[in-house]
Amino acid sequence: VNGSESLLSYLDAPIVVGDPDGRAVYVNPAFEQSFPRSGKSALGVPLAELFDGGAREAVLRGVVAACEERATARFRIRACDVGYAAVASPIETSGQAVGVVILFKEELGDAERLLQIQREMQSALDELGGTLDALLEQTGGRRNPQHRALVEDGVRAVMRMRKWSEEMEAAVAGRPSAQSTDRIAPADLLKRVAERASRLAEGVGSSVALLSPGTLPELVADEGRLSSLLHRMVEARLEAESPPEILTIGARLAGKSSERALILSLTELRSGGYPAAFQDIALVDEALGALGAKRHSFTSANLGRTTIVRIPLA
Amino acid sequence: VAETSEQKIARLMAEGLDHYGQDQLEQAAACWCAVLALDPRHEVARDYLEVAGFGEASARPPAAGGVADAFLREGLAALARGADAEALDLLESATREAPDNLESHAALDLVRASLFQRQRTRTRGGAGVLGVKLGPNEILRFNLPPNAGFVLSMIDGHTSADELIALTSMDPFDALHTLGKLIDAGIVEVRA
Numbered sequence: 001v002n003g004s005e006s007l008l009s010y011l012d013a014p015i016v017v018g019d020p021d022g023r024a025v026y027v028n029p030a031f032e033q034s035f036p037r038s039g040k041s042a043l044g045v046p047l048a049e050l051f052d053g054g055a056r057e058a059v060l061r062g063v064v065a066a067c068e069e070r071a072t073a074r075f076r077i078r079a080c081d082v083g084y085a086a087v088a089s090p091i092e093t094s095g096q097a098v099g100v101v102i103l104f105k106e107e108l109g110d111a112e113r114l115l116q117i118q119r120e121m122q123s124a125l126d127e128l129g130g131t132l133d134a135l136l137e138q139t140g141g142r143r144n145p146q147h148r149a150l151v152e153d154g155v156r157a158v159m160r161m162r163k164w165s166e167e168m169e170a171a172v173a174g175r176p177s178a179q180s181t182d183r184i185a186p187a188d189l190l191k192r193v194a195e196r197a198s199r200l201a202e203g204v205g206s207s208v209a210l211l212s213p214g215t216l217p218e219l220v221a222d223e224g225r226l227s228s229l230l231h232r233m234v235e236a237r238l239e240a241e242s243p244p245e246i247l248t249i250g251a252r253l254a255g256k257s258s259e260r261a262l263i264l265s266l267t268e269l270r271s272g273g274y275p276a277a278f279q280d281i282a283l284v285d286e287a288l289g290a291l292g293a294k295r296h297s298f299t300s301a302n303l304g305r306t307t308i309v310r311i312p313l314a
Numbered sequence: 315v316a317e318t319s320e321q322k323i324a325r326l327m328a329e330g331l332d333h334y335g336q337d338q339l340e341q342a343a344a345c346w347c348a349v350l351a352l353d354p355r356h357e358v359a360r361d362y363l364e365v366a367g368f369g370e371a372s373a374r375p376p377a378a379g380g381v382a383d384a385f386l387r388e389g390l391a392a393l394a395r396g397a398d399a400e401a402l403d404l405l406e407s408a409t410r411e412a413p414d415n416l417e418s419h420a421a422l423d424l425v426r427a428s429l430f431q432r433q434r435t436r437t438r439g440g441a442g443v444l445g446v447k448l449g450p451n452e453i454l455r456f457n458l459p460p461n462a463g464f465v466l467s468m469i470d471g472h473t474s475a476d477e478l479i480a481l482t483s484m485d486p487f488d489a490l491h492t493l494g495k496l497i498d499a500g501i502v503e504v505r506a
Contacts, residue, residue, distance in 0.1 A: 054444070055419035117460075209427070209430065209432060209486075210486070211426060211427065211482065211485060211486050212485060213484060213485040213488075214483035217327075217484070224395070225492075234436070246431060247426035248426075248430070250426065250427065252417060254409060254413045255413035255414070256413070259413065259414075261368060265419075267423055267426075267427035269422050269427055269428060269431065286470060294416065296416035296417065296420050297420065298417060298420030299420075300393060300424055301394075302394075303393070303398075303424055303428050304427075304428075306421070306423045306424040306427070307420070308419050308423055310419070
């Protein structure tokens, strides 16, 4: 054992060597770092007693298998919140069992591996977010609303990715979901949507009206997703071939008690109306479905057309 | 200022007769069914339905869906002929009766958006300053509903329509619609 100490001490994997009675005679530095009982205090202690709980039982079986049955035993333990795959092998000299060596290899469990992936994704997202922010800053002064809107779409997508990445981290770590407690003040959200829509409307000769009370009951939803969805629906209408003369963004409550819902609407007023309902892209319906919302369109030959979104409040 | 239940019944009865006179039996029946929804003991509406061949409909209390459908049909008909104010009342009734009917909600929001712009035009695009034309004693005779009283209390001869909307924190449509009714009643005027 002494001859191999210098070699074993350089290994990253924790190693413990026991005598034929199963008592510790050597632990390498990696073992000292990884397990609570370390260094000379571990020497002479039965190998199994260096561990607690279920790990103690597993090590004991491994030592018995190696020392008494002279067989290599493989087992898994968990100590200090880390999982290890262990191999216990007998040490033999001239056919005599002179001890046991146990090597521990740190295992990345599924959860730990997911967390590692999540951290890598988060890091990449932070970089992407920074790049888009810089791009937005540089294009913000230019009078190119479409270019700006595209970059802003990207920024919002990164925000959503960040949120879901954090959600994954919470799920893997067993923490409660942050998304489910995301409470939105719809009236404030609609003000922001309307302000941005007004700027866009100026460029296409339209105007925007907001018909919403000063306060509305809070919604439990992903604010980034809802905001992005509404921006997309508004922009699609203002950038259409025949934009409305006035785009009205509306919000009001409908129903009673547990069946109460928020009715959001986008009304395109135009002299002569429209021949058909506005066709939102399929992604809009998918996103609305994820919010538990329903969409419906109505067209009037003389006034214009409306798309409403019903979001349950319960 | 707001239409009372009796006024609504009288209007629906008259509209039903108009439809009946033009041989639009379904629309006429919808109006009279809507009357029965407001007053199930309305004998005249029941008689009209029987005479028009809808005796079965008058014999049973109208189902909620049926009443809502009747309001929606009438609301859409009013919208199609450009009677937006009438469409508003009918569609509001339709959404109250059937809050899950998205067609009613969508049509209602289209009417609200249209009427809002009309009222804004009346108030000089929201920039017109509002003044009260009548004295307190004369106003008392109108027996105003609470929301109309609230809007009226904000009018001081210096505040514009847009400022009033912002001050009330009400839905801008409700605020301007109420203001429009006060103007119609001769209680409020728009000044330069």
